[in-house]
Amino acid sequence: MQNALSELMYREEHLACENYVSDERSVWGVLKLPQGKSTFREGVDRHTLVFVLSGTLNVSYAGVINQEIRAEQFFLVPTGDNFYGHAVEDCLLMRCSFTREVTLCSRYSIEQLKGNVQSDASQADDSHIVLLPIRPLLLKELMVTCDALSIGLGCIHYQNMKKDILFIGLRALYSRKELAALFAPILGSDSDFKNRVMQCYSQVETAKELMDLLHMSSSGFKRKFYETFGTSAKQWMIQKKKEKLLRDIMMTDMTIAEMADKYKLTANYLAAFCKERFGKSPTELRANRNRTL
Secondary structure: OOOOOOOOOOHHHHHHOOOEOOOOOOOEEEEEEOOOOEEEEOOOOOEEEEEEEEOOEEEEEOOEEEEEEOOOEEEEEOOOOOEEEEEOOOEEEEEEEEOOOOEEEOOEEHHHHHHHOOOOHHHHOOOOOOOEEOOHHHHHHHHHHHHHHHOOOOEHHHHHHHHHHHHHHHHHHOOHHHHHHHHHHHOOOOHHHHHHHHHHHHHOOOHHHHHHHOOOOHHHHHHHHHHHHOOOHHHHHHHHHHHHHHHHHHHOOOOHHHHHHHOOOOHHHHHHHHHHHHOOOHHHHHOOOOOOO
């Protein structure tokens, strides 16, 4: 058997092609994160599946603090969320970004999973990220894609084909219940309304301000919001405030007083808020942080 291809043939032609992408437009990305280092993404612009191919990663986002993700597990980061990951040991990470238009296969869309979302109280707990194991066949496929990307195969057509293969693999290798739990945060009855909310919520402070910005009546807004997000606008905005506050604590050098002023809180209330929502004070959350962007 011939040795595996170790370099990209006709590299200059590939790099000059209009279909070559290696920036934020890319569908796939690979990140080697050394032990003790961190990565941060603010306001993820597309839904993203994150695969931990090797190592152990502590992840914080959507109000979850330092959940441990081990090798051969993956999870979803929805559009608009901030993501913070800290390598407990050397990590090899891979991500695949996608939009709501993606399908699991030509005959089954992600939206069709809505009927498999569990509605009991245990599924409403947002204290943990939903993880799925990377099954052996999927791991082989991801490693092939990782190798191709590593030698510079950045053609957008190749990347889209591999994305399609990934989602067909998800359809074939995981139960509908598993996939429904994974994709639950992005399933909704009105994708247009959801997109409008995601684009606007950062401009306002309260659910009332969001409703006014969207030019909707109180009853219509409350009904549509609950149908789409499965919670009230007030609770959802509190969750987003938690994410923003966590970002500022973990990723900036703002003082407690500066953060309190930014979020229109007293310093004492800010500390109490962190204790209640995160189980730690701002100082404790910042302890031993190690970040690199």
